[in-house]
Amino acid sequence: MATAIRVKDLHKAYGAVAAVAGISFEVVEGECFALLGPNGAGKTTTLEILEGYRDRSGGSVEVLGVDPAQGGRDLRERIGIVLQSAGIDRELTVGEVVALFGGYYPHPRDPGEVIELVGLGEKRQARCRTLSGGQQRRLDLALGIVGDPDLIFLDEPTTGFDPSARRRSWELIDSLRALGKTILLTTHYMDEAQNLADRVAILAAGRIVAEGSPASLGGRDVAEAEISFRLPAGAGLADLPPLGPARPRLDDGRVVLRTEAPTGALHALTGWALARRVELEGLAVTRPSLEDVYLRLTGGDR
Ligand SMILES: Nc1ncnc2c1ncn2[C@@H]1O[C@H](COP(=O)(O)OP(=O)(O)O)[C@@H](O)[C@H]1O
Numbered sequence: 001m002a003t004a005i006r007v008k009d010l011h012k013a014y015g016a017v018a019a020v021a022g023i024s025f026e027v028v029e030g031e032c033f034a035l036l037g038p039n040g041a042g043k044t045t046t047l048e049i050l051e052g053y054r055d056r057s058g059g060s061v062e063v064l065g066v067d068p069a070q071g072g073r074d075l076r077e078r079i080g081i082v083l084q085s086a087g088i089d090r091e092l093t094v095g096e097v098v099a100l101f102g103g104y105y106p107h108p109r110d111p112g113e114v115i116e117l118v119g120l121g122e123k124r125q126a127r128c129r130t131l132s133g134g135q136q137r138r139l140d141l142a143l144g145i146v147g148d149p150d151l152i153f154l155d156e157p158t159t160g161f162d163p164s165a166r167r168r169s170w171e172l173i174d175s176l177r178a179l180g181k182t183i184l185l186t187t188h189y190m191d192e193a194q195n196l197a198d199r200v201a202i203l204a205a206g207r208i209v210a211e212g213s214p215a216s217l218g219g220r221d222v223a224e225a226e227i228s229f230r231l232p233a234g235a236g237l238a239d240l241p242p243l244g245p246a247r248p249r250l251d252d253g254r255v256v257l258r259t260e261a262p263t264g265a266l267h268a269l270t271g272w273a274l275a276r277r278v279e280l281e282g283l284a285v286t287r288p289s290l291e292d293v294y295l296r297l298t299g300g301d302r
């Protein structure tokens, strides 16, 4: 697979503010990659540099093989950009605006089809100024894909959406990926990154603090498991069998044990309970959630 985006030691300062402080990552063709981070992390700045709309202070960037700072019309025709608010004439209808944007590209998709795809079929004749916030965002998405680009940039594509509009947008983004498009999206929603992205980079204060698949991010797939259950009536911590090197602690009537070897600990524990004919109420084995990892890595500043 060819590399669609290559970012090396990218820096961007706004006066004294280091918005992006030396980040590096690569996005492979056909991949959906998410930059996940809280407000002010530098996500939009990074995206705008990749789109060629903002200059950088240092580092190198390649998008579809060219430097977006130099990339002219050729690059523009191959990328689709969904801005947080596109500059459009709001007196035009949805159908007119999508057709107009399609006209900027050499091989646009059929405007009617695109409008259906984003779920605005019934709004085709409506003036843009009459759209709700969620419908406006779907129009933004339509404008980003009408040129049938190879690479699509999505800046917080579902911010402000209600849950069902978010689901529909996720399906739409999935269908773009199924068409083989490369997608770079930013989000501050962990579940969005988890559902959509093949790989995620967590950005905090202009730096990448973790990168990987949603399942392995921050090492959570290999992190210690936590076993917990309610202490059976009449039993004390001292009555439990040996459960490996870790010592269980009591937390409000629940026994909590962290272990790298949950299989053996569970075997000892359930054997002990069966022999005593007691139920281990509320027995659970958990690992850190993506949210735990995110809050730890971003300092919880959401
Ligand atoms: N045009 C600008 N001028 C000055 N500072 C900016 C500008 N745009 C963004 N910043 C600052 O750069 C940092 C990163 O902003 P941004 O890239 O918009 O983050 P995000 O998209 O992750 O919320 C923030 O501290 C923000 O205040």
Ligand SMILES: [Mg+2]
Pocket (backbone or CB within 6 Å): 043, 044, 045, 155
């Ligand atoms: Mg932003």
